[in-house]
Amino acid sequence: EAQVTxxxxxxxxxxxxxxxxxxxxxxxxxxxxxxxxxxxxxLRQIYYSMNVxxxxxxxxxxxxxxxxxxxxxFPLILESPxxxxxxLYFCATKGVQGTEAFFGQGTRLTVV
Amino acid sequence: xxKTTQPISMDSYEGQEVNITCSHNNIATNDYITWYQQFPSQxxxxxxxxxxxxxxxxxxxxxxxxxxxxxTLSLPRVSLSDTAVYYCxxxxxxxxxxxxxxGDGTTLTVxx
Numbered sequence: 001e002a003q004v005t006x007x008x009x010x011x012x013x014x015x016x017x018x019x020x021x022x023x024x025x026x027x028x029x030x031x032x033x034x035x036x037x038x039x040x041x042x043l044r045q046i047y048y049s050m051n052v053x054x055x056x057x058x059x060x061x062x063x064x065x066x067x068x069x070x071x072x073x074f075p076l077i078l079e080s081p082x083x084x085x086x087x088l089y090f091c092a093t094k095g096v097q098g099t100e101a102f103f104g105q106g107t108r109l110t111v112v
Numbered sequence: 113x114x115k116t117t118q119p120i121s122m123d124s125y126e127g128q129e130v131n132i133t134c135s136h137n138n139i140a141t142n143d144y145i146t147w148y149q150q151f152p153s154q155x156x157x158x159x160x161x162x163x164x165x166x167x168x169x170x171x172x173x174x175x176x177x178x179x180x181x182x183x184t185l186s187l188p189r190v191s192l193s194d195t196a197v198y199y200c201x202x203x204x205x206x207x208x209x210x211x212x213x214x215g216d217g218t219t220l221t222v223x224x
Contacts, residue, residue: 004155031210033210033212035214041216042199042214042215042216042217043156043199043214044214045211045212045213045214048210048211048212049210050210056210056211058211059213088153090155090156092155092156092212094210097205099146099158099161099205100146100158100161101148101156101158101212102158103155103156103157104155105154105155106153106154106155108153
């Protein structure tokens with residue numbers, strides 16, 4: 001079964017404490033992306049990756065890092081989280097010339 | 113990436129056909145038009161994609177006029193479970209396929 005798995009699903013943390021949200025896919029897709037979704041602002045792309053070791057900034061990359069050391073994994077790193085990064089985060093994948101993107105279940109992050 | 117414009121919200125009744133139009137005046141030659149559906153706190157789910165004319169699948173139809181500056185998602189005989197946010201995306205399926213910009217989406221409310 002095609003899956004995009006994010007962990008954790010829910011996380012409450014404190015300002016400044018580094019955290020990583022993992023994303024893993026089993027579809028051998030080249031493209032992977034991270035989005036954040038806030039009320040009234042739709043989905044905004046944070047970073048995307050075209051393949052292993054190839055990443056690029058999306059629309060709202062400030063305060064985030066990513067890495068793509070393996071094709072199946074694309075972790076999102078918040079080195080020093082701040083309350084304005086409280087949001088619902090989605091990971092997505094897509095194959096080359098793929099028709100559709102597949103999204104994970106989401107990670108609800110609260111930074112206090 | 114081409115900017116898209118959709119109505120913020122629409123209301124309908126069960127059993128009716130719903131048409132949601134998306135405007136994308138700056139669509140490029142290589143761009144495809146893709147529609148996603150999103151329920152609260154879930155990741156978006158692919159509905160349909162097209163390049164020109166008409167595309168139909170088991171859940172929806174997509175109408176694209178010859179100038180491709182707009183597109184219309186048609187949902188036949190909606191039910192209460194079709195209440196969701198619908199996003200129109202315009203983007204390249206090739207080298208720029210990783211970058212995606214979701215607009216604000218259209219919140220469809222289906223009433224009994």
